Amino acid sequence: MIEVKDLHKHFAAVKAVDGVSFTARDGEITGLLGPNGAGKTTTLRMLYTLMQPDRGQVLIDGIDVATDALAVRRQLGVLPDARGLYKRLTARENIEYFARLQGMDESLIRMRCEQLVKALDMTDIAERRAEGYSQGQRVKTAIARALVHDPRNVILDEPTNGLDVMATRSMRQFMRRLKEEGRCVLFSSHIMQEVAALCDRIVVIAHGRVVADETPDALRAQTGEANLEDAFVKIIGSEEGLAA
Numbered sequence: 408m409i410e411v412k413d414l415h416k417h418f419a420a421v422k423a424v425d426g427v428s429f430t431a432r433d434g435e436i437t438g439l440l441g442p443n444g445a446g447k448t449t450t451l452r453m454l455y456t457l458m459q460p461d462r463g464q465v466l467i468d469g470i471d472v473a474t475d476a477l478a479v480r481r482q483l484g485v486l487p488d489a490r491g492l493y494k495r496l497t498a499r500e501n502i503e504y505f506a507r508l509q510g511m512d513e514s515l516i517r518m519r520c521e522q523l524v525k526a527l528d529m530t531d532i533a534e535r536r537a538e539g540y541s542q543g544q545r546v547k548t549a550i551a552r553a554l555v556h557d558p559r560n561v562i563l564d565e566p567t568n569g570l571d572v573m574a575t576r577s578m579r580q581f582m583r584r585l586k587e588e589g590r591c592v593l594f595s596s597h598i599m600q601e602v603a604a605l606c607d608r609i610v611v612i613a614h615g616r617v618v619a620d621e622t623p624d625a626l627r628a629q630t631g632e633a634n635l636e637d638a639f640v641k642i643i644g645s646e647e648g649l650a651a
Protein backbone atom coordinates (compact mmCIF):
# COMPACT_ATOMS: atom_id res chain seq x y z
CA MET A 408 0.00 0.00 0.00
CA ILE A 409 1.18 3.51 -0.82
CA GLU A 410 0.05 6.38 1.40
CA VAL A 411 0.80 9.95 0.41
CA LYS A 412 0.14 12.73 2.90
CA ASP A 413 0.24 16.43 2.10
CA LEU A 414 3.26 16.35 -0.24
CA HIS A 415 4.81 19.61 -1.37
CA LYS A 416 7.63 20.32 -3.82
CA HIS A 417 8.58 23.59 -5.48
CA PHE A 418 11.19 24.53 -8.08
CA ALA A 419 12.00 28.26 -7.71
CA ALA A 420 8.62 29.96 -8.23
CA VAL A 421 6.89 26.82 -9.58
CA LYS A 422 4.75 24.91 -7.06
CA ALA A 423 5.03 21.56 -8.86
CA VAL A 424 3.30 19.61 -6.07
CA ASP A 425 1.12 21.62 -3.73
CA GLY A 426 -0.38 19.49 -0.97
CA VAL A 427 -1.01 16.10 -2.63
CA SER A 428 -2.61 13.31 -0.54
CA PHE A 429 -4.00 9.95 -1.65
CA THR A 430 -3.82 6.22 -0.94
CA ALA A 431 -3.13 3.45 -3.48
CA ARG A 432 -4.33 0.08 -2.14
CA ASP A 433 -3.13 -3.51 -2.62
CA GLY A 434 -4.93 -5.51 -5.30
CA GLU A 435 -6.02 -2.32 -7.05
CA ILE A 436 -4.81 -0.21 -9.94
CA THR A 437 -4.67 3.47 -9.07
CA GLY A 438 -4.25 5.98 -11.87
CA LEU A 439 -2.69 9.39 -11.41
CA LEU A 440 -4.27 11.40 -14.19
CA GLY A 441 -3.49 14.97 -15.10
CA PRO A 442 -2.56 17.25 -17.97
CA ASN A 443 1.04 17.99 -18.94
CA GLY A 444 2.88 19.76 -16.15
CA ALA A 445 0.28 18.84 -13.50
CA GLY A 446 2.91 17.40 -11.14
CA LYS A 447 2.54 13.64 -11.77
CA THR A 448 6.21 12.82 -12.40
CA THR A 449 7.37 15.01 -9.52
CA THR A 450 4.92 13.25 -7.18
CA LEU A 451 6.08 9.81 -8.33
CA ARG A 452 9.75 10.75 -7.98
CA MET A 453 9.16 11.61 -4.33
CA LEU A 454 7.39 8.28 -3.81
CA TYR A 455 10.23 6.24 -5.21
CA THR A 456 12.88 8.06 -3.17
CA LEU A 457 14.55 9.91 -6.06
CA MET A 458 13.54 13.35 -4.82
CA GLN A 459 12.98 14.75 -1.33
CA PRO A 460 9.72 16.55 -0.67
CA ASP A 461 9.77 20.03 0.87
CA ARG A 462 7.04 18.82 3.19
CA GLY A 463 4.70 15.87 3.68
CA GLN A 464 5.01 12.13 4.20
CA VAL A 465 5.10 8.99 2.05
CA LEU A 466 4.53 5.53 3.53
CA ILE A 467 5.14 2.37 1.50
CA ASP A 468 3.65 -0.64 3.29
CA GLY A 469 3.78 1.54 6.40
CA ILE A 470 7.50 2.35 6.02
CA ASP A 471 8.38 6.05 5.92
CA VAL A 472 10.37 6.97 2.78
CA ALA A 473 12.17 9.72 4.71
CA THR A 474 13.48 7.44 7.44
CA ASP A 475 14.17 4.13 5.65
CA ALA A 476 14.62 4.64 1.91
CA LEU A 477 16.50 1.35 1.51
CA ALA A 478 13.69 -0.73 3.02
CA VAL A 479 11.21 1.16 0.85
CA ARG A 480 13.18 0.38 -2.32
CA ARG A 481 12.96 -3.32 -1.54
CA GLN A 482 9.15 -3.07 -1.55
CA LEU A 483 9.00 -1.02 -4.74
CA GLY A 484 9.25 -1.76 -8.44
CA VAL A 485 9.67 1.40 -10.49
CA LEU A 486 9.38 2.26 -14.15
CA PRO A 487 10.80 5.80 -14.12
CA ASP A 488 10.14 8.40 -16.82
CA ALA A 489 13.69 7.93 -18.10
CA ARG A 490 13.90 4.21 -18.95
CA GLY A 491 17.75 4.21 -19.04
CA LEU A 492 18.95 0.75 -20.13
CA TYR A 493 22.58 -0.29 -20.48
CA LYS A 494 22.88 -0.44 -24.26
CA ARG A 495 25.79 -2.86 -24.37
CA LEU A 496 23.98 -5.40 -22.24
CA THR A 497 21.28 -7.75 -23.46
CA ALA A 498 17.78 -7.54 -21.96
CA ARG A 499 18.59 -10.52 -19.75
CA GLU A 500 21.84 -8.94 -18.57
CA ASN A 501 20.07 -5.66 -17.82
CA ILE A 502 17.53 -7.52 -15.68
CA GLU A 503 20.12 -9.68 -13.96
CA TYR A 504 22.29 -6.69 -13.13
CA PHE A 505 19.42 -5.06 -11.23
CA ALA A 506 18.66 -8.31 -9.45
CA ARG A 507 22.26 -8.50 -8.23
CA LEU A 508 22.03 -4.91 -6.99
CA GLN A 509 19.03 -6.08 -4.95
CA GLY A 510 21.24 -8.78 -3.41
CA MET A 511 19.29 -11.72 -4.87
CA ASP A 512 20.99 -15.10 -5.19
CA GLU A 513 21.90 -16.47 -8.60
CA SER A 514 19.39 -19.32 -8.82
CA LEU A 515 16.53 -17.02 -7.85
CA ILE A 516 17.75 -14.45 -10.37
CA ARG A 517 17.66 -17.03 -13.17
CA MET A 518 14.18 -18.17 -12.18
CA ARG A 519 12.66 -14.67 -11.91
CA CYS A 520 14.36 -13.60 -15.13
CA GLU A 521 12.86 -16.54 -16.97
CA GLN A 522 9.37 -15.86 -15.55
CA LEU A 523 9.49 -12.20 -16.57
CA VAL A 524 10.87 -12.84 -20.05
CA LYS A 525 7.91 -15.17 -20.60
CA ALA A 526 5.27 -12.98 -18.94
CA LEU A 527 6.33 -9.94 -20.95
CA ASP A 528 6.72 -11.93 -24.16
CA MET A 529 10.32 -10.89 -24.74
CA THR A 530 12.09 -14.15 -25.63
CA ASP A 531 13.02 -12.64 -29.02
CA ILE A 532 15.09 -9.87 -27.42
CA ALA A 533 16.31 -11.54 -24.24
CA GLU A 534 19.76 -12.32 -25.67
CA ARG A 535 20.04 -9.25 -27.89
CA ARG A 536 21.96 -6.13 -26.89
CA ALA A 537 19.67 -3.22 -25.94
CA GLU A 538 21.29 -0.93 -28.50
CA GLY A 539 18.70 -0.40 -31.24
CA TYR A 540 15.67 -1.64 -29.26
CA SER A 541 12.30 -0.21 -30.23
CA GLN A 542 10.41 1.89 -27.70
CA GLY A 543 8.22 -1.09 -26.76
CA GLN A 544 11.22 -3.37 -26.28
CA ARG A 545 12.87 -0.76 -24.06
CA VAL A 546 9.76 -0.42 -21.89
CA LYS A 547 9.40 -4.19 -21.50
CA THR A 548 13.03 -4.57 -20.45
CA ALA A 549 12.72 -1.66 -18.01
CA ILE A 550 9.58 -3.19 -16.49
CA ALA A 551 11.14 -6.64 -16.15
CA ARG A 552 14.10 -5.01 -14.42
CA ALA A 553 11.75 -3.11 -12.09
CA LEU A 554 9.92 -6.29 -11.06
CA VAL A 555 12.80 -8.74 -10.76
CA HIS A 556 12.84 -8.60 -6.93
CA ASP A 557 9.09 -9.36 -6.81
CA PRO A 558 8.01 -6.08 -5.19
CA ARG A 559 4.55 -5.70 -3.58
CA ASN A 560 4.18 -2.16 -4.92
CA VAL A 561 4.66 -1.09 -8.52
CA ILE A 562 4.98 2.51 -9.73
CA LEU A 563 4.86 3.11 -13.47
CA ASP A 564 5.42 6.56 -14.99
CA GLU A 565 3.42 6.74 -18.25
CA PRO A 566 3.96 3.02 -19.02
CA THR A 567 2.34 3.09 -22.46
CA ASN A 568 4.04 6.27 -23.64
CA GLY A 569 5.24 5.73 -27.21
CA LEU A 570 3.82 2.21 -27.53
CA ASP A 571 1.72 1.08 -30.49
CA VAL A 572 -1.80 -0.35 -30.13
CA MET A 573 -0.74 -3.98 -29.67
CA ALA A 574 2.05 -3.16 -27.23
CA THR A 575 -0.36 -0.93 -25.28
CA ARG A 576 -2.89 -3.75 -25.04
CA SER A 577 -0.35 -6.20 -23.75
CA MET A 578 0.98 -3.64 -21.26
CA ARG A 579 -2.54 -3.13 -19.91
CA GLN A 580 -3.02 -6.89 -19.62
CA PHE A 581 0.23 -7.14 -17.77
CA MET A 582 -0.86 -4.41 -15.33
CA ARG A 583 -4.12 -6.30 -14.67
CA ARG A 584 -2.08 -9.38 -13.93
CA LEU A 585 -0.02 -7.47 -11.36
CA LYS A 586 -3.26 -6.39 -9.73
CA GLU A 587 -4.61 -9.96 -9.71
CA GLU A 588 -1.43 -11.02 -7.94
CA GLY A 589 -2.52 -8.66 -5.15
CA ARG A 590 0.06 -5.97 -5.80
CA CYS A 591 -0.49 -2.27 -5.37
CA VAL A 592 -0.18 -0.74 -8.86
CA LEU A 593 0.13 3.04 -9.27
CA PHE A 594 0.65 4.58 -12.67
CA SER A 595 0.55 8.02 -14.22
CA SER A 596 -1.08 8.96 -17.47
CA HIS A 597 -2.57 11.87 -19.34
CA ILE A 598 -4.67 9.50 -21.45
CA MET A 599 -8.25 9.35 -20.18
CA GLN A 600 -9.24 6.16 -21.98
CA GLU A 601 -6.32 4.33 -20.51
CA VAL A 602 -7.16 5.36 -16.99
CA ALA A 603 -10.84 4.59 -17.53
CA ALA A 604 -10.05 1.13 -18.92
CA LEU A 605 -7.70 0.08 -16.15
CA CYS A 606 -8.26 1.83 -12.87
CA ASP A 607 -10.13 0.92 -9.74
CA ARG A 608 -9.41 4.41 -8.49
CA ILE A 609 -8.53 7.62 -10.26
CA VAL A 610 -6.62 10.45 -8.63
CA VAL A 611 -6.95 13.53 -10.81
CA ILE A 612 -4.18 16.05 -10.38
CA ALA A 613 -4.05 19.58 -11.80
CA HIS A 614 -1.67 22.42 -10.95
CA GLY A 615 -0.01 20.28 -8.29
CA ARG A 616 -3.25 19.55 -6.40
CA VAL A 617 -5.62 16.61 -6.18
CA VAL A 618 -8.92 17.75 -7.67
CA ALA A 619 -10.67 14.36 -7.53
CA ASP A 620 -10.01 10.95 -5.96
CA GLU A 621 -12.78 8.50 -6.86
CA THR A 622 -13.74 5.28 -8.61
CA PRO A 623 -14.56 5.83 -12.31
CA ASP A 624 -18.28 5.36 -11.53
CA ALA A 625 -18.22 7.85 -8.68
CA LEU A 626 -16.45 10.37 -10.91
CA ARG A 627 -19.23 10.07 -13.47
CA ALA A 628 -21.89 10.40 -10.76
CA GLN A 629 -20.17 13.35 -9.08
CA THR A 630 -19.93 15.36 -12.29
CA GLY A 631 -23.24 14.24 -13.71
CA GLU A 632 -21.43 13.24 -16.92
CA ALA A 633 -22.00 9.74 -18.29
CA ASN A 634 -18.88 10.02 -20.41
CA LEU A 635 -15.68 9.88 -18.39
CA GLU A 636 -13.94 12.21 -20.80
CA ASP A 637 -16.54 14.91 -20.16
CA ALA A 638 -16.26 14.25 -16.44
CA PHE A 639 -12.50 14.89 -16.54
CA VAL A 640 -12.88 18.08 -18.51
CA LYS A 641 -15.44 19.32 -16.00
CA ILE A 642 -13.20 18.48 -13.05
CA ILE A 643 -10.05 19.96 -14.49
CA GLY A 644 -11.87 22.97 -15.90
CA SER A 645 -10.13 22.78 -19.28
CA GLU A 646 -9.21 20.31 -22.00
CA GLU A 647 -5.65 21.54 -22.12
CA GLY A 648 -2.97 18.85 -22.05
CA LEU A 649 -5.33 15.84 -21.87
CA ALA A 650 -5.45 13.22 -24.58
CA ALA A 651 -8.49 11.07 -25.25
Ligand SMILES: Nc1ncnc2c1ncn2[C@@H]1O[C@H](COP(=O)(O)OP(=O)(O)OP(=O)(O)O)[C@@H](O)[C@H]1O
Pocket residue numbers: 418421422423441442443444445446447448449450597
Ligand atom coordinates in the same frame (compact mmCIF):
# COMPACT_ATOMS: atom_id res chain seq x y z
N1 LIG B 1 13.70 19.55 -11.98
C1 LIG B 1 12.85 20.54 -12.22
N2 LIG B 1 13.25 21.84 -12.24
C2 LIG B 1 12.38 22.84 -12.47
N3 LIG B 1 11.05 22.66 -12.70
C3 LIG B 1 10.60 21.41 -12.70
C4 LIG B 1 11.45 20.28 -12.46
N4 LIG B 1 10.70 19.14 -12.52
C5 LIG B 1 9.44 19.54 -12.77
N5 LIG B 1 9.37 20.90 -12.89
C6 LIG B 1 8.15 21.70 -13.14
O1 LIG B 1 7.15 21.23 -12.24
C7 LIG B 1 5.87 21.18 -12.88
C8 LIG B 1 5.32 19.74 -12.80
O2 LIG B 1 6.10 18.90 -13.65
P1 LIG B 1 5.90 17.32 -13.74
O3 LIG B 1 6.97 16.79 -14.63
O4 LIG B 1 5.79 16.77 -12.38
O5 LIG B 1 4.47 17.23 -14.46
P2 LIG B 1 3.73 15.99 -15.15
O6 LIG B 1 2.35 16.03 -14.62
O7 LIG B 1 4.52 14.76 -14.95
O8 LIG B 1 3.73 16.42 -16.68
P3 LIG B 1 3.87 15.55 -18.05
O9 LIG B 1 2.56 14.87 -18.28
O10 LIG B 1 4.12 16.65 -19.06
O11 LIG B 1 5.04 14.63 -17.89
C9 LIG B 1 6.09 21.68 -14.31
O12 LIG B 1 5.79 23.04 -14.33
C10 LIG B 1 7.59 21.44 -14.53
O13 LIG B 1 8.11 22.35 -15.47
